[in-house]
Amino acid sequence: MKKLLEVKDLHISFHTFAGEVQAIRGVDFDLYEGETLAIVGESGSGKSVTTKSIMRLLPQGNSEIKSGEILFNGENLATASEKKMQKIRGKDISMIFQDPMTSLNPTMTIGKQIMEPLIKHRDLSKSEASKRAVKLLDLVGISKPETRLKQYPHQFSGGMRQRVVIAIALACAPKVLIADEPTTALDVTIQGQILDLMKDLQKKIETSIIFITHDLGVVANVADRVAVMYGGKIVEVGTVDEIFYNPQHPYTWGLISSMPSLDSQDEELFVIPGTPPDLLHPPKGDAFAPRNPYAMKIDKEEEPPMFKVSDTHYAATWLLHPDAPKVEPPLAVQERQAKFRASIKGDK
Incomplete structure (x- = not known):
């Protein structure tokens, strides 16, 4: 794939x-033609x-983008002019924002907002x-598109917006x-419809x-590859099956384990102890170390590199170092992972 x-x-x-918040601290990833990459x-x-x-x-x-590159069609978007970005936004790269209730202009008809780009x-x-707007409304499953084109956002439900x-x-x-x-802002039934x-x-x-x-349940059903982020960095990346069936980073273990399964209503949910790092003062070493029950001395001193698990799977944890002790998630964690995997397998 290209x-x-x-x-x-x-x-x-x-x-x-309060000072400089180092929100993103050396992120690397690629996106290929026709794929869905989930960032969780x-x-x-x-x-x-x-x-x-x-x-x-x-x-x-x-x-401030302090350093790094965002390469698209051979051009570095990190340093592109605003005039250049105006030509790219909405045409080559588009974005669906989180809340449909605030993403639309309440003073403009739906038709005008679709026609604008x-x-x-x-x-x-x-x-x-x-004419194109009518076809687009029909494409996204809105009935009577000719009529709907003349209506305003307040005349639509959340799912329709x-x-x-x-x-x-x-x-x-x-x-x-x-x-x-x-x-995120939609009820469960509408969520499924939008994802489909x-x-x-x-x-x-x-x-x-x-x-x-x-929501890792969403990831399992829509993604080809998954990048797991923590503390402004990607700590694990792999295909969706690699992340769910062979996770390597303790943070990924925690995320999967904290997801409820269909039969977990009578069980205590797993939680990752502690809180994310303060990026005003990024920690030395592995940012996840204070919350990691498997942390070693080196985790508090040196940041782990990305270790290769397979050609498509990498994880930044010292547990993958050849000299590290062999660590498996606790039995309770493995059981919850198994239940969650079973539930997403049934959804596929």
Whole structure:
């Protein structure tokens, strides 16, 4: 597969009254044509900051891409001009934001909002853009699209608004679609419908998707590969099967173990002890060490490199060093992982 996007050694900081927050600390990943890459991790791990930097949507004034490259079509977006980015946003790279209730302009009809990128980026006339907008609404599963085109966001349910947001994002058939927790604000039934819709549309328009989420159940059903983030870094990356069936990083063990299974209502849920690191003062060594029950002396002194597990699977943990002791997750953790794996296998 051809590489579509390359993020290399990306460092991003926010300048605050308290000091410099080192939000992203050397992130590397690739996105290939036609694939879905899921980026997972707790709130504050750097998922949204990383992907918003691709579209250069970080707040001006206090955010800074300190170093690194974001290569797309041979161009480094990290240093591209705003004029250049305006041509890319919505055309080559689009984004579905988290909350459909606030993503749409309440003063504009749905039709105008879908037509806007078509007129700007595809040079379509209003008549041509209107016809295309009808087709897009039909594509995302909204009935009576001709009528709906003239309506306003408040006349749509949450699930329908998210379908409209997806229609806008896909209007120009972008090469990369970034979905920032697109189902978080929706109920479970609608979540499933939106996820099914995105998988179906990906095949039809042949786009690549970066899917940001903290819900590993979602990941299991939509992703080809998974990147696990913690403390502004990617700590493990692999195919979806490698991450779920052969996780190597203790943080990944914790994320999988903390997911409830269908028959876990009478059991105490597993939680990862402690809190994420303060990136005003990034810790020395492995950022996960204070929360890691398997941490060794070296974890507090040196940051682990990415160790190779397979050609597609890498993890940044000293437990993979040849001289490290052999460690398996506790039995209780393995049992919860097995239950969760069984539940997602049944959903596939």
